[in-house]
Amino acid sequence: MKRRIFLLLLLLGLVLLPVFYSAPYFLHIIILIFFYIALTEAWNIMALCGKVSLGHSAFFGLGAYTSAILCIKAGVIPWIGIFPALFVTFLGAAALAIPLLRLRGPMFTLATIAFSEVLRRIAMVWREMTAGAEGLTIPFTPGWENLVFTTKVPYYYIFLVLAGGSVYIMHRIYHSATGHHLRAIASDEEAAQALGINTNRVQLVGLFWSSGITGLLGVFFTQYSYMIEPEWAFSQTLFALQPALNGIIGGLGTIWGPVIGAILMTPLGEFLRSYLGALQQGLNFFIYGLVLIGVVMVLPGGIVSPILSFLRHRDFKARQASSGKEAV
Amino acid sequence: MELFIQVAVSGLLLGGVYALLSIGLTLIFGVVRIINFAHGELLMVAMYLTFWLFQAQHIDPYLSILIVAPALFVFGMGVQRFIIQPIFDSPALMKIFVTVGLFIALQNLALMLFKADFRTIQTSYSMATIDIGNINVSVPRLVAFVFALVLLAGLYAMLKYTLTGKALRAVAENRVVAQLMGIRVQRLYLIAFGLGSAMTGIAGALLLPFTYVFPTVGGIYTLLAFVVVVLGGMGNMAGAFLGGIFIGLIESFSGVYISPALKEAVYFVIFILILLVRPQGLFGRGKGTEEVGLK
Numbered sequence: 001m002k003r004r005i006f007l008l009l010l011l012l013g014l015v016l017l018p019v020f021y022s023a024p025y026f027l028h029i030i031i032l033i034f035f036y037i038a039l040t041e042a043w044n045i046m047a048l049c050g051k052v053s054l055g056h057s058a059f060f061g062l063g064a065y066t067s068a069i070l071c072i073k074a075g076v077i078p079w080i081g082i083f084p085a086l087f088v089t090f091l092g093a094a095a096l097a098i099p100l101l102r103l104r105g106p107m108f109t110l111a112t113i114a115f116s117e118v119l120r121r122i123a124m125v126w127r128e129m130t131a132g133a134e135g136l137t138i139p140f141t142p143g144w145e146n147l148v149f150t151t152k153v154p155y156y157y158i159f160l161v162l163a164g165g166s167v168y169i170m171h172r173i174y175h176s177a178t179g180h181h182l183r184a185i186a187s188d189e190e191a192a193q194a195l196g197i198n199t200n201r202v203q204l205v206g207l208f209w210s211s212g213i214t215g216l217l218g219v220f221f222t223q224y225s226y227m228i229e230p231e232w233a234f235s236q237t238l239f240a241l242q243p244a245l246n247g248i249i250g251g252l253g254t255i256w257g258p259v260i261g262a263i264l265m266t267p268l269g270e271f272l273r274s275y276l277g278a279l280q281q282g283l284n285f286f287i288y289g290l291v292l293i294g295v296v297m298v299l300p301g302g303i304v305s306p307i308l309s310f311l312r313h314r315d316f317k318a319r320q321a322s323s324g325k326e327a328v
Numbered sequence: 329m330e331l332f333i334q335v336a337v338s339g340l341l342l343g344g345v346y347a348l349l350s351i352g353l354t355l356i357f358g359v360v361r362i363i364n365f366a367h368g369e370l371l372m373v374a375m376y377l378t379f380w381l382f383q384a385q386h387i388d389p390y391l392s393i394l395i396v397a398p399a400l401f402v403f404g405m406g407v408q409r410f411i412i413q414p415i416f417d418s419p420a421l422m423k424i425f426v427t428v429g430l431f432i433a434l435q436n437l438a439l440m441l442f443k444a445d446f447r448t449i450q451t452s453y454s455m456a457t458i459d460i461g462n463i464n465v466s467v468p469r470l471v472a473f474v475f476a477l478v479l480l481a482g483l484y485a486m487l488k489y490t491l492t493g494k495a496l497r498a499v500a501e502n503r504v505v506a507q508l509m510g511i512r513v514q515r516l517y518l519i520a521f522g523l524g525s526a527m528t529g530i531a532g533a534l535l536l537p538f539t540y541v542f543p544t545v546g547g548i549y550t551l552l553a554f555v556v557v558v559l560g561g562m563g564n565m566a567g568a569f570l571g572g573i574f575i576g577l578i579e580s581f582s583g584v585y586i587s588p589a590l591k592e593a594v595y596f597v598i599f600i601l602i603l604l605v606r607p608q609g610l611f612g613r614g615k616g617t618e619e620v621g622l623k
Contacts, residue, residue: 052421054428102604106363106424110554111603114596117551121593236547241432248425282439282543289433296425297415 014160018153027152033266034159035221036246040258041166042213043243045173046206048253050186051100055112056214057239058119062092063215064222064233069129071146072136078147082219089215092119093207100207101200104189113236120234135229138222147223155224162220166213167259173209174255178202186253214239237285242269245288249295251302260304330462335580337463343576344473345531347569349549350556351480352528356404358500358563359520362412362423366431367553368546370525373434374400374532375541376442382449382536389449390471393533397526404525405518412521413514431546438543446540454537472534479530480569483523487565496520500563548592555599558607 018027043056066088067081076084099111123130130136142148149155173179181202184192193199222228232238243258246265251257265288272284299305353367364370374396381387381395411426448454456467487493498506499516507513556575560567575595582594 050421052424098604099600102607105420106365107558107603107607109365109424110551111600113547114551114555114599118593118596121590125587125589241428244428245432252421280440281443282436284436286433286436286440289429289431289436292429292432293411293426296418296422296429297411300415300418300422 011164015157018156022151022153024152027156029267029270031152031155031159031224032270033262034156034163035217035224036242036262036266037163037259038159038166038213039217039239040243040246040250040262041163041170042210042217044247044253044258045170045213046210047247048174048179048182048186049203049206050189050253051104051203052109052244053112053210054109054236054240054244055096055114055116056210056243057234057236058092058096058112058116059089059211059214060218060221060239061116061119061123061230061233063089063218064228065123065130065218067219068136068138068222068228071138077145078219078223079145082216085219086212086215089211089218090208093211096211097204097207100203113240116234116236116240120230120236123230123234130230133229133231135227135232137227140226147220148226158220159224162217167255169209169213170255170258173206178205182206183253245292247302249291249302251304251308254302254304254308257302257304261302264303331584334463335584336577337465338469339577339580340573341466341469341473341576342580343573344476345534345572346552346556346576347572348476348479348534349528349531350553350560350568350572351483351565352524352526352531353553354557354560354563354565354568355483355527356521356524357557359496360408360412360517361503363420363427365424365427365550366407366434366546367528368548368550369431369434370400370404370528370546371532371535371549372438372541372543372546373403374529375536375545376438377529378533378536379442379447379449379541382451389451389533389537390475393530396529396533400529401522401526405522407525408518408521413517431550435543435546442543444543446542448538448540449536451537466538468534468537472538475534476531479527483527484565492516492519551596551599552592555595555602558599558602 017030039056039060043053046053063085066085067076067078070076070081070084071078096112096115099108099115103111124132126132138148139146140148142150144154147158173182181192181197181199184195184197185199185203189199218233222233225232242265246261247258248261249265250259250261269284269288272287276283295302301308349371352370353364356362356364356367377396377399378389378392381392382389387395407430411430412423415422415426451468453467453471457464458467458470459465487497495506495511495516496519498509498511499513499520503513506516552575556571557568558571559574560569560571578595578598579591583591586594
């Protein structure tokens with residue numbers, strides 16, 4: 001109950017925030033945090049079953065390119081473009097489904113990298129569609145129907161909804177039978193199968209949500225950045241490594257790990273990029289790499305793990321105290 | 329037909345270096361049982377070191393192997409000692425993450441030190457060719473190929489006949505029994521990681537006269553090494569050699585007959601197909617690689 005009130009107050013605060021303070025750079029950082037919460041949460045849905053993807057940029061790029069090309073070449077508004085974008089994303093997901101079901105551990109991760117690299121190369125070469133490295137620009141016609149705005153405030157609410165929605169989806173999956181089955185697969189796929197879990201089916205459900213959210217984020221984030229080119233849309237660093245980093249540092253396969261990871265890492269990255277990046281390109285990711293090594297060596301469960309164990313310990317104590325009273 | 333032979337020759341020569349790079353990876357994997365996502369970054373480090381030695385100290389890339397190989401040996405041992413060894417008993421996923429962290433850190437360190445430019449070195453023999461009939465054989469590629477063959481033969485002899493080599497094979501076979509036989513397993517992990525890194529480093533020095541180095545070059549070579557190793561069967565030295573030649577040929581042919589921009593895309597597709605259809609590799613025996621690195 002207390003937790004629910006806290007979440008409602010938090011949500012209310014977030015909804016009212018731009019009314020009180022709407023400096024563009026500040027909102028930009030918050031929008032990035034929301035975006036990465038959603039992206040990391042999507043990544044984490046697949047990581048629930050212990051399969052680590054370093055190729056989520058593939059889904060992002062497929063969604064982003066489908067709606068952007070339809071918008072620019074055929075004048076399809078992004079609200080309608082969402083549906084073909086999701087369709088193409090799911091086609092990509094279907095291609096990755098076979099490695100997902102057949103491979104485990106590092107080999108699956110490598111297959112995801114190879115998969116997104118192939119798509120990036122194709123986007124570079126297929127100039128008639130993507131204009132190659134020159135990229136495409138979203139026409140500047142402001143309005144809700146075109147999802148193009150002159151201020152950052154509407155984007156703030158769009159990404160707030162996307163972030164909240166993906167945390168909610170993760171929450172629902174985590175506590176559903178599918179979520180339990182996915183976690184069972186993470187600890188031992190053969191044992192899970194032996195217990196009668198349809199491992200193929202639940203992994204496909206995970207892939208469906210994970211790729212769908214990522215493709216959707218591709219559509220909206222391209223509208224936010226106005227332009228698209230292959231190195232950006234299929235960027236391994238921005239849309240595959242970054243969510244993986246956030247997820248691992250926050251807490252792999254947890255609901256709140258991605259949120260904590262994105263809140264910590266996004267401002268850190270932006271700070272390093274804007275203040276030190278001018279001096280040293282690459283410093284932000286150099287530090288990320290070291291943080292990742294450090295977290296894995298010191299806190300293998302992610303930053304969320306000590307918090308979780310503290311909460312569990314407290315609940316346990318409270319229950320012990322109350323049951324003690326009953327006994328008396 | 330002439331073009332065909334020409335392409336085949338250059339692919340074959342390139343394949344020799346790929347074999348060297350991949351045998352570095354398969355040696356580390358076979359003995360230490362760790363999937364090193366930062367393998368291409370080891371190559372990148374070696375290439376930049378060679379580049380720096382040439383630019384600043386005017387040392388010929390082939391001569392610089394005498395510096396690059398020991399440097400990479402020490403670097404590899406350092407990675408094993410200070411990053412891998414402390415988390416050796418953690419789940420496989422965690423071990424992947426530290427090597428991913430290492431790959432991100434090294435790649436961006438290179439970006440900080442050398443910027444994103446494509447760099448290569450211009451030696452007197454960079455463009456030199458030997459003409460046999462109508463076929464041109466690139467000198468640096470030929471040197472790289474011969475060098476790689478000699479090194480691979482040396483490594484093979486070392487594994488077969490020396491005491492350390494026998495111990496390495498024993499650990500690869502069964503680390504528990506090897507330990508019971510009095511082999512100091514931890515020390516051999518260090519040697520294997522160092523040796524694998526040194527081989528990779530030499531491959532880097534050999535590649536630089538005819539390729540480019542840039543900060544993200546490692547990612548491509550990591551995938552390439554894994555493609556070769558999976559093709560040849562995980563931990564299988566002879567398989568990695570044949571796999572290297574095979575991928576060199578594929579790269580050459582798809583570069584000419586499909587599109588230079590898609591040549592990497594072609595072998596990644598082959599990689600995924602091999603993983604799906606024949607996970608034990610073309611030349612592999614026994615269990616598949618689809619679960620490799622988990623147990």
